[in-house]
Amino acid sequence: MSNYVERxxxxxxxxxxxxxxxxxxxxxxxxxxxxxxxxxxAGGIFIVAGIVWAIxxxxxxxxxxxxxxxKRVVAKSGIVxxxxxxxxxxxxxxxxxxxxxxxxxxxxxxxxxxxxxxxxVPIPFIAEPELFKHEVGQLLxxx
Numbered sequence: 001m002s003n004y005v006e007r008x009x010x011x012x013x014x015x016x017x018x019x020x021x022x023x024x025x026x027x028x029x030x031x032x033x034x035x036x037x038x039x040x041x042a043g044g045i046f047i048v049a050g051i052v053w054a055i056x057x058x059x060x061x062x063x064x065x066x067x068x069x070x071k072r073v074v075a076k077s078g079i080v081x082x083x084x085x086x087x088x089x090x091x092x093x094x095x096x097x098x099x100x101x102x103x104x105x106x107x108x109x110x111x112x113x114x115x116x117x118x119x120x121v122p123i124p125f126i127a128e129p130e131l132f133k134h135e136v137g138q139l140l141x142x143x
Contacts, residue, residue: 004076004084005067017135018067022108022127025061029054066111066123068136073113075123087115095136097129 005015029050036046056079065076073092075085092115099109109129113121126132 004065005069005074008074008086009069010071013069013071015067015069016139017132018065019111019123019126019128019132020066021061021064021125022106024102024106024108025057025125026054029057064123066126066132068132068139070139073115073136075111075113075121077123085113085115085118085121087113087118089139091116091118092136092140094140095133097126097133099129103129 005018009015032050032053033047034050036043036048036050039046059079060077063077063079065074067074068089070089072089073085073087073095077083092113094114096112096114097109098112103109108125108127110122110124111126111129111132113123115121
């Protein structure tokens with residue numbers, strides 16, 4: 001699954017659940033390119049802008065990792081500058097998720113990791129956020 005997470009596993013640590021960005025991250029750029037194809041005079045500008053936006057989103061798509069191990073929750077994002085959140089399971093206060101109408105229809109949402117000392121860390125466009133939250137909850141609240 002995840003290059004960064006796998007490279008940083010601690011001794012005895014195993015990935016329990018992981019999540020990837022959803023394909024819906026490409027809908028906006030696709031709509032801009034589609035609009036550019038429909039517009040006759042200024043369409044080239046929209047097509048170029050949509051393609052540049054799609055390339056940026058592709059880099060975000062490939063550069064985002066979210067995983068929970070038997071010891072911690074790890075989230076990595078960033079293209080040029082890397083942002084990493086690494087919270088021990090004992091410090092995680094909770095995991096929540098938000099889904100708008102489109103997210104409910106297509107199965108994506110934003111995960112929010114709440115941890116002691118890190119506040120809320122949002123990770124947008126995650127596929128199947130409810131499943132990821134459930135898997136993390138099983139670890140956090142297992143007795």
